[in-house]
Amino acid sequence: MSNFKLVKTAAALALGASVVTSAVATTDASAASKYKIKSGKLVYAKSGKVVKGYVTYKSTVYKNGSKLTGLKGKTYYKAGKKATGTYKGAYYVKGVKKVTTGTYNKAYYVKGVKKVSTGLYASKYYKDGKLATGTYKGAYYVKGLKKVTTGTYNGAYYVAGKKVVSTGLYKDQLYVSGKLNKGYKLYKEDLYKDAVLNKGLVVFEDKLYDGAKQNDKLVIFDGKLYDGVKVNEGIKKFEDKWYNNAELADGTFTIDGKEVAFENGVEVGAKVKSVEAINAQQVKVTFNKAVDKASAEAVSDGASSVVTVGDAKLTNPTLSEDGRTLTLTSNKTSYDAATVVVAPVKTKADANVSTPKYASLLTYKDTVAPTVASTEKVNYTTVKVIFSEPVQTQGSWEYTDKNGNVHSVTPANFNNKSLELSIDPTLVAVGSTVTFTGVNISDAANNLITPNPVKVDFVIGAKDEVAPTISSITQVGGKKFEITFDKEVTTGTVTVGGVSAKVAPKTENATTDKTFVVTTTSVLNNPQTVAVAGFKNLDGTSMTDYSKVVVFQKDEVAPTAKESKLVTIEGKHYVQLTFDKEVTEGSVNISGTQMKDYVTTTVDAVTVDAKYPKNDTSKKVLLVDLTGKTTLTVEDANYDLTVSSTAVKSDAEVAMASTKVAYTYKKVEAANTEVFVTDDIKVEKTVNPSVLTVTFSKDVDGASATMTSNYKVNGQTVKSVKLTSEKVAELTLNPGQISVTGTYNVAISDVKVKGSTKVMDTVTKPVTEMKENIAPTIKTAVLTSNDFSEGSAEVAAKADISQADTTKVTAGDLTNAKTTDLTTYTVSSDGLKITNDKNGTEITVTGGNATFTQGEVEFTVANATADEKFTVATTAKKDAVTAKSPTITLKASEKLNATVAQDALEVYAGSTKLALATTDAIVINNDTITIKLAKAVTTAELSAGLTVKPTATNNIKDEAGNSLDISASGVQVAR
Template sequence: MVNNKLKLVKSATAFVIGAAVLTGSFAAAGSDTAFAKSSTSVKVSNGKLVYKSTGKVVKGYKTYNKALYKDGKKLTGLYKKTYYKAGKKATGTYKSVYYKAGKAFTGVTNKTYYKAGKKATGTYKNVYYKSGKAYTGVVNKTYYKAGKKATGLYKGVYYKTGKAATGIFEGQLYVSGNLNKGLTVYKDQLYKDAVLNKGLALFKDQLYKDAVLNKGLEKFEDKFYFDAAIADGTYLDANNVERAFEKGVEVGAKVKAVEAINAKEIKVTFNRSIDASTVIGASEALANISIAKVGTADETGLKAKLSEDKKTVTITSETTFNGEYTVKVTDAVKTTTGDKVETSTKIIKAEDKVAPTYVNYTKENASTFVFNFSEPINDKGSIVFKNADGTILSVPASDVTVKGSSIKVVLPSNVEANKNITVSFTGLTDFATNILETPFSVTIQKGAKDGVAPEITSVTPVNAKKFTIKFSEEVQGFTEPDLTVAGSSVKSVTQDKADKTKYIVELNSAVSGLTSVSVSDKSYTDLSGEDGKAFSQIVNFVADTVKPTATAAISVNKDGNQVLTFTTSEDTTLAASGTITLPAKAVKNYVTTSGDITFAATDVKPVTDSSTQYTVELSKIKFASSALVKDTVYTVDLAANVFADVAGNKNEAKTSSFSFTRGADKDSAKPVLIDAKVEVKDNDTFTIDFGAAVELDNATVVNKANYYVAGATIDSVTLGANGVATVKLVSGSNNYTGKRTVKITGVKAANGNVMDDFTTQKVFNENVKPAVQSAKVDTIEKGSKETTTTIPATAVASDSAAKVEGTYTGTTDEVATYTYSTTTSKWTADKTLEGLTVTEPTGTTDGQTFTVTAKAAKTTTTPATSGKTTIKVTLSEEVKAEATDYVVNVAGKKLDGVKATVTATPKSKEVTIVIDKELTADDFAKEVTLTSDDYKLTDEAGNKADISAAGIKVSL
């Protein structure tokens, strides 16, 4: 039965499929099949869709004549997420969902917002809807009115474009949507509660007059203010009278500071303008101020100069200042208004051990250069100018002038523009006779005016007391007097290190709002000498009302001691004075103690080259009047008014601002040096006696990077017994004799402590060794072979009438005397001369005589000679040559029995050496050298000639 039924179903299915294929109108049961309007297979009968052939209702979803049927009836409801009504896609609400043309609608219709057919909450086309309706009210802190972000009041809160705002609405100030309470600055104006302030008011340490920052001198609650800040300096009041203040309290005329500038000058600074006649006498002599070295009489011959602002007297000595001095100012010194200056006595220390250093040069115009040094110059030493081809350029002495710490050079008019000129400085000293540490050279070029005037291109505020000025090109001669800033005065003008066309201007007092900045015409020039253009502009300085914040952290300083480092959020100064008190809690072993952290403001040290960081050693901090305890955790509140930014805003108090744990400070033992422990041993060597009191970190002792000799190079450092280090200089690195600065830094004790940097001066001989520039043959004297020379025998009679014949064969020279006898009428001889026949003359007188002198033949032998080669050796400098002998080598082999003799010379660049042998071209082709264990060639400083192990090579 089951199988038969299955067969029947399969047959029926096959029939339906076949019918569909035949008519093009049918699909599988349950599918949505379309029937053509003229289909002959189905029809509508009594409102139902049926098969024509059987009259049976068509099952499933069928579309016929653009209407959707379900089981033969027109569908009202959903099919495939589409809404139909009476078989047609419909618009309307079905089961709480709104459809449009059959689909769940997203959008706005009849002012109602639907999302997927449901009334929705959200933003659609910038309108906010809630449950489908445009909303009025506050959602997520945003105010809507009829769905739009709105501006206005809502339940007493001020909104702008939907957000609680700060601003003016209907004449009143709202802050974060609420009516302002108390003092607030809004757009550079001070509001008290919701309206503009009236009268004087102090807000964030700035004084306001009515609604704007105060201008000029005002007194408020027993304190004076100048402009907005508390008066702390010298100012002109409304009557143009100069008055001095310290932290808001008016003070009389007095000395602000005394300091030694260098070994030549002492500076006394006053808080008021001084009458020049009360400090400067005749011929610029110092008056009413005395300077005396402690324990001695007053210095004499002192000169005085008053600064342009009349507040600083610079005192110059004919000699130098060195040691402790008492500087006394009497009340005979008066201000420009006739007020007496308070009598003052201060002790200062004048000590200048620092050698001057080269800073830079500036080009005043095309031909004028100013070379700047770190301090005033006493002796400019030697200055040499060289052209690019190495020839000396002559510059008149009158065109090389010293003024203070600068040397001005004016190049001659005949110097060609745009060509390199090398300027070399040697031997320059300051007034303490510290010598320029390293001779150096600077390359410059004379210029020509470029025909384009420089000008200011922009002025940019940095803060209330600082702004930058940008020029169209690099300029010179731009200084404080060239600038005028309304409502303030210029404190300093500094060229930017990175951008030479930009200058940083600092003001003595803060400005705010629209401020006039102007620069005079032709007050500066470009580097070619073209005059600059005038400038004037209104610049908006936005008032800084943001208080600085501060954090703190523990670190370890170079001595290994714990320090507390404060870091502020912007440029600040220390505003607190006296004892700084910070509430704190201390926790140790689970016990908490409340108390105050205290330390002196003078122990807070600004970090070098930083305007946002300060340190104080933990050893100088107390908790509850006792020293901090190791391993205790301290949590500290930052008190208000410790730091102030440049606009005078001071930090606010902050609870639990920072925490730190007190550790242990490091063992403080470290190496200490004194001048006597540094000794120069020879031209290349000096020693440092560190002693044995402190165990050394030997690796740092032998590190040559820790040693410095001005103008020389360290070659090596070795450590001997008892802490004595031997330092060798690189040969040739010290090129002149004289005082040199010696610096020793970075040497550590074994505990890790670094010694204090040590500087001294020692006299070093230059260690540039004479070098052999050439060794050439001057003359060659040839050698000779052995020769034999024979002189034949001779015989000569004293009487010409006598005749001598034959050859004398005797071996010695002889003289025979012949005598005539009248008795015998014969001549007789006293000896016989071998080999000779003598025919006597005719005798006439008894006893008549004559002689025959015979000389024996002689043979002479001349021995062979080796010859001589004379060498001229030229050195790089004059040397003293001692008489000595060198070894002569050919092809690297010593010539036995041959020597080279040096001719003693007291002082010369040329030395003569004679080799006792004729050297040949073949010898020189094989290479001739002269060697010695000691060449005995030394320069004036005692440096031995630098000759390689291969010796002196001789060439033809």
């Protein structure tokens, strides 16, 4: 069996080999005689039977006698030939399978069918048969998928499928990450707003841009001054205004060494800024520039000759160190619209310039309690207590010693503003803190100190028993030297060469100091013995007497005029000499030449006095008056002069060095410098709360008088100004500028007298009882009724009496009469009763007289006769039927004056005017206006729309006199 199987297998293998050989034969030479074609079939030549299996015959592959179309192995045949094409979802080339679904030879196939080489298939983009990234027919594809036609994809902007920009410009527009820019963006140093170059001014990233570029000039933006890209720093002028940093300059500044004052960006001259009561005893005057001390502190009979406030007595005028604040003590504790006047005061910088006269009103009541402002150590046992304002009582003070015992303290050196408190050093420990307690200290307005009691702590130090010593002696002038100690001391004595000298603390108004100025009567020169004695430290320890030979050197250097020029002061010409050190007044000699019309001549020498300017304290400036010096005042002549003197000397008595001065003389033209002051101006109210008149004493310059910025009412610029004459300006206020009826200040400034070169300073005029100028408005307008009737007449109440002597029966008050039927009354036979025949009521008759009531009317019967009858009926007043009129009700924003012209308003339906009622057409009650129409409004008129309009005679006003604010086009009526 096994052998049989083996043989069969061998035979099968031999047969298989034969079949395979036939199938893959590459030549058909033997097949040409073995096979033939019969009826299109491959058959055996001998038997004529169809050949089974695969046979290649004449280069054509047959299967079961038919030309093969299909696969033979992995090779594709069509009609027996190796073919190119699709078969069963695969694509073959010359019989060889190339692709089922995928790319072959730069084409994309699906189940063997070619779909696309380059282009779209199933909405996907292929290039060379592969999913591609790129542009095709105006669209952009990524890995075959369409992403964008025109628009943004992946941070880039595409147009017709092509990327044109990521971040940058396209057609002059800025794109950021493929999108049109929004907001501000800096690109290549240019600023863009949204997608285009920025226009105008804008701050971006803390820098100012002007258009697309960084600003590089002075410019105003958002109300602030910018210098380049940043806000301005310091004082700077732009156009016609001055700025301090970014804002309009207000206040006083030093520019190039010169004090300059500004108000709202405009340079102004020296003036009084304000006058205020700072407490119950002090008034403060504030100047905008430093003023001269002697001028400001001038007094007459102990009172200030510069400042007056009503009838108060102002004493002790004290100018601050910076020269801008003058403080005065007043005998008044409060003011009620007191008139304030500040007389002209010389300025510190130029004694020839004064502040203009100032006037205003002052109202003040002190309700602020004083406090302890600060303390200063006087010495180891004494502390100085300084109050926030003057006080009228020093109070009661005490402290507790180291043993717990309480000690009263009597203050020393009380001067209203301060006092000194001392302890017994034997009762306290060095290094401890003593607390002084004070009570019942009040200011001039009787405000008690807060807190009350008040406490002051004082740290106890050891007594300074180290005597003061001299640190240095320094010559500072021809007759002056300074002595400096190692600590603060009190004044002692100094002699120079045995002669007493003047000694004063270097610090102005001080009583103690570390440095003292010594002034001698003779010029300091050569070695001199300086003796110093009597100076003590603050704890009273005296210095050791001091004596030293000091080598002084006479200042042999002549004073030199560092500036010489021609100046004009109050219409007069002066040669002004400014020296490098203090000099004395004295006569000077002037000589030199003058040239006019190209001819040079010698000027005859003249001697003229040189004097300090008024109120000068520097002693470094001299003025040489040229008045009457004809040779020095030839018009249009050019002068080249020398000024010399032996009389003008330094404090070391060295004569001045001669100096040159050159000038061209011009005739002084007396300019018109008239200015308006307080008494030249009157401000008055008018019947219109929004209009004021300002009357000037002289004709005004029209341009300055009609500038709205020159007038302020309640601190605000007015709406408009017009001149009604050459002296009268009419001010129209802004609506609502006066919100509450009361007294308001009207400030007038910078108005010129006609023909004058100077503008006035601010004058403030109070106007009492100015009425609020908030115009009433219509809040609502409603057709509240459309009923209409003529109404009916009233009938008077009456009483009908009959069947008797009607003079016997009389009716009383008919006011409350009611209608009743005719009723018969019968007098009894004895004449003592009257019976109501209708209801049997009996009425008593006394002496022939009786009373009864019918229809709420009281009837009186006189002299009733027995068996007499009479009848009575009453008729009440009928209720009047009021005529009805259609009404429109307007609600105003505030209460209105009830008096109104009956033609003040008109009612329109569309463009048709409607008739109003003949009587009481317009009635005002509080804030309500009622308009009555003559007839009912029709549907057509309602459809046209109702409007209430004002007429030319509109006199509807609020109680302050403000006219109703209703536009000419009217107000629409709701229904």
